[in-house]
Amino acid sequence: MSRVPRWRMAAAAVVLVALLAFTVMFAPIYFRNLELQNFVSEVAQRVENQTNSDDVLRTWVLDKAHELDLPVKEDNVQVIRSREGVRIEVRYFVRVTLPGYTVDLHFYPGAGSR
Secondary structure, eight states: OOOOOHHHHHHHHHHHHHHHHHHHHHHHHHHHHHHHHHHHHHHHHOGGGGGSOHHHHHHHHHHHHHHTTOOOOGGGEEEEEETTEEEEEEOEEEEEEETTEEEEEEEOOEEEOO
16 A cells, blocks of 8 residues: 655645635635626616616616625726617726735626617
8 A cells, every 4th residue: 555645745735725715815706796797687687777877777887896895997887778778798807916926807797688
């Protein structure tokens, strides 16, 4: 029976701890983005919202984003109208600063009515 060297077990433990740390840091951001995506879809799909102004729809999305603590600004939200209905597109990024490394997570939630 072959024994696994201690350094390999230690290296595996370090990798698992790092994966857990990344999950703890990134998962909340992705879940909040998913919540914003669901909200945008709901707003775009509702028939009664087709007659609301672009500014009203944009304000609702901005309010929800700020409620979720997401860095969405007014110019990150576009309301596009066509014969098919209303499409709402949101483009923003979240900067995550790690020791020795900074990463920008880009998100593009959007939805349209049919």
